[in-house]
Amino acid sequence: MATLEEHLTDAGCDEKLKKLILLLSQQAKPIKNAFVDKQNYAGTKNMHGDDQIELDKWADELLIDVLRKSEMVKTIASEEQSDIIEVFTQDKGFGITLDPLDGSSLIAVNLTVGTIIGIYGDGNILQKGKNMACAMYILYGPLTTLVYTIKKGVHEFVMKDDGTFELLRENLIMPEGKLYSPGGLKKDHTEKHTKFLESLESSGHKLRYSGSFVADFHQILRYGGIFSYPALKDKESGKLRLLFEAKPIGFIAREAGGEISTGEKDILEITPKSIDQRVPLYVGSKSKIQKLEEYMRGYR
Numbered sequence: 001m002a003t004l005e006e007h008l009t010d011a012g013c014d015e016k017l018k019k020l021i022l023l024l025s026q027q028a029k030p031i032k033n034a035f036v037d038k039q040n041y042a043g044t045k046n047m048h049g050d051d052q053i054e055l056d057k058w059a060d061e062l063l064i065d066v067l068r069k070s071e072m073v074k075t076i077a078s079e080e081q082s083d084i085i086e087v088f089t090q091d092k093g094f095g096i097t098l099d100p101l102d103g104s105s106l107i108a109v110n111l112t113v114g115t116i117i118g119i120y121g122d123g124n125i126l127q128k129g130k131n132m133a134c135a136m137y138i139l140y141g142p143l144t145t146l147v148y149t150i151k152k153g154v155h156e157f158v159m160k161d162d163g164t165f166e167l168l169r170e171n172l173i174m175p176e177g178k179l180y181s182p183g184g185l186k187k188d189h190t191e192k193h194t195k196f197l198e199s200l201e202s203s204g205h206k207l208r209y210s211g212s213f214v215a216d217f218h219q220i221l222r223y224g225g226i227f228s229y230p231a232l233k234d235k236e237s238g239k240l241r242l243l244f245e246a247k248p249i250g251f252i253a254r255e256a257g258g259e260i261s262t263g264e265k266d267i268l269e270i271t272p273k274s275i276d277q278r279v280p281l282y283v284g285s286k287s288k289i290q291k292l293e294e295y296m297r298g299y300r
């Protein structure tokens with residue numbers, strides 16, 4: 001089975017991008033090992049108002065530190081940082097977005113959580129998601145796995161004991177599927193969203209929701225269906241973050257034949273105005289997202 005490095009080489013990945021992806025993949029093992037003794041709340045909040053866990057902060061610092069030292073990166077934005085980090089580089093340098101740990105409330109109950117990363121070739125992270133050079137995530141579950149795309153298919157790797165990754169599945173395609181994964185409290189859902197979920201239920205969709213977006217998305221990627229974290233009655237932009245969560249996951253979804261939408265429009269066409277921007281989010285099989293958009297347009 002091909003290693004991640006061999007796979008990137010075979011795919012014709014640009015040398016610098018390959019080096020960067022491998023560097024990021026090498027952080028999976030130390031992060032996974034840190035789960036044992038960094039489970040407590042840190043007693044601090046990030047700019048989104050989330051309570052930070054020690055591991056959120058530790059993984060954030062680790063990733064930022066290796067990226068700073070890499071001399072390949074110009075710009076870093078992280079869910080755990082209030083400002084964009086500018087790094088001096090000789091040449092143009094990449095732009096990176098980080099959700100160091102997504103689903104961190106699940107760390108304490110030993111459910112799957114992940115690291116979500118977006119990579120922009122020219123250092124500009126405030127551009128449309130469709131312009132990304134690479135999106136990837138690492139899942140810390142029964143296996144530690146890595147999913148990446150450089151727009152040459154979506155591929156899944158598994159971490160071995162030495163921290164390197166080996167190919168598990170190539171060219172993932174999201175099937176139509178019948179799962180639905182509904183985020184947000186029911187009482188806060190809008191009427192049209194509630195009705196849409198009811199239509200999924202009555203057409204035989206099974207509920208699967210863990211509270212870790214990246215893990216819930218991975219299940220949709222493999223089995224098909226639709227994940228939603230919609231606009232809420234008192235929070236029109238929902239909860240999930242455009243830069244750190246929506247864009248990289250959307251980039252992977254689209255490359256696997258799926259789609260991502262606000263319910264009205266394509267998330268990968270949004271130019272972010274700020275790093276903390278949130279977005280109502282639906283991601284899943286292409287035909288489901290098409291039906292959703294039609295449903296939302298027609299709803300009165």
Ligand code: AHG
Pocket residue numbers: 050079099101102103104105183184185211212213214229239
């Ligand atoms: P994070 O752990 O990075 O702050 O993200 C949590 C997000 C996302 O993973 C998940 O879908 C959602 O918040 C869960 O929120 P609810 O508890 O409202 O379901």
Ligand code: MN
Pocket residue numbers: 079099101102103213245
């Ligand atoms: Mn997150």
Ligand code: MN
Pocket residue numbers: 056079099100101102103104
């Ligand atoms: Mn997070």
